[in-house]
Structure formats: structure tokens, C-alpha cells
Amino acid sequence: MAILEILEYPDSRLRTKAEPVTDFGAELQQQIDNMFETMYEAPGIGLAATQVNFHQQLIVIDISDDKSSPLVLINPKITEKKGVEQREEGCLSFPGVYAKVERADAISVEALDRNGKAIKLEADDLLAVCIQHEIDHIEGRLFVDYLSPLKRDRIKKKLQKLQKSR
Numbered sequence: 245m246a247i248l249e250i251l252e253y254p255d256s257r258l259r260t261k262a263e264p265v266t267d268f269g270a271e272l273q274q275q276i277d278n279m280f281e282t283m284y285e286a287p288g289i290g291l292a293a294t295q296v297n298f299h300q301q302l303i304v305i306d307i308s309d310d311k312s313s314p315l316v317l318i319n320p321k322i323t324e325k326k327g328v329e330q331r332e333e334g335c336l337s338f339p340g341v342y343a344k345v346e347r348a349d350a351i352s353v354e355a356l357d358r359n360g361k362a363i364k365l366e367a368d369d370l371l372a373v374c375i376q377h378e379i380d381h382i383e384g385r386l387f388v389d390y391l392s393p394l395k396r397d398r399i400k401k402k403l404q405k406l407q408k409s410r
């Protein structure tokens with residue numbers, strides 16, 4: 245296993261639209277394991293392949309406190325959205341940045357698991373937020389896209405300063 249480098253905003257590679265996964269072989273399995281290791285080490289509750297410069301529609305999530313609920317979503321589609329809720333979000337591609345974003349409160353999702361088997365799930369609360377945040381990543385969208393241009397610009401300057409300092 246390996247810890248992967250996480251791209252940080254405003255890296256333009258975060259804007260890449262991922263291609264559907266078609267090959268569920270050993271390389272994909274290795275990529276999934278490396279993404280879990282990277283997410284747990286960060287630590288984060290989700291990680292999209294785009295963030296580690298792998299441009300296929302692959303997401304890993306675990307919102308548990310004890311690594312007990314790993315979830316892999318491949319080629320995911322949101323089939324239903326209900327309600328809206330504002331929540332504070334963070335992102336591993338924006339170290340130290342938190343902002344309130346409005347999302348659907350509950351969603352239905354269809355996806356493939358790591359073996360290519362079709363799965364359907366219903367999610368609400370934090371899991372629903374996390375899935376929507378990760379699906380945005382694989383489509384090249386970022387949580388700051390929902391903020392005002394002024395707030396986004398402040399965040400960009402803060403991160404560029406941080407990146408120059410190391």
C-alpha cells in the first residue's frame with residue numbers, strides 16, 4: 245500500500261472530468277487500497293480519485309470513527325434528491341478551509357462496488373453531504389464553487405501563501 249499525494253487548490257488538475265471505470269482488475273484494486281490508506285492517514289471521511297490525480301470515476305468514503313464502514317462508489321449517479329440543508333464542509337484539497345454549503349439533505353445513489361457489482365443506497369446527513377462532495381470532485385467541481393467570488397478569491401490567496409511557505 246502507499247500514501248498518495250493529494251492535489252491542492254488551485255491546481256488545475258482538480259478541474260478534470262473523470263472517465264467511467266471499465267476495468268476492475270488488479271490495478272484498480274491497488275488504487276482503491278491506496279486511496280483508503282491515504283484518506284485514513286489524512287485523516288478524512290472521503291476521497292475522490294481526482295484528488296490523487298487519477299481521473300476515473302472512483303470514490304472512497306468512511307464516515308465512521310473506527311474505519312469500520314469503508315464504502316467504494318464507482319461510476320456513481322444520484323437518482324433522487326430530497327430537501328436542502330446547509331452544512332460546514334472541509335476538503336483535503338483545501339487544508340484549513342471550512343465553509344457552509346447548501347446540499348440535498350437526503351439522496352438515492354446508484355453505483356458499482358469495487359468488483360463491478362451494481363449497488364443502490366439511500367443516504368442522509370453527513371453521508372449524503374460527503375457523497376455529493378465526492379461526486380462533485382469527479383466532475384471537476386469544488387465546494388468553493390458554491391461560494392461568492394470574493395470568498396473564493398480569499399481562499400485562493402490563503403492557500404497560495406501556504407503553498408509558497410513550504
Ligand code: GNR
Pocket residue numbers: 287288289290291292295332333334335336337373374377378381
Ligand atoms: O474529510 C472530509 N470532511 C468533510 C466534511 C464535511 C463535508 C465534506 C467532507 S469531505 C472531506 C474529505 C475530502 O476532501 N473529500 O473530497
Ligand code: NI
Pocket residue numbers: 334335336337377381
Ligand atoms: Ni474534497
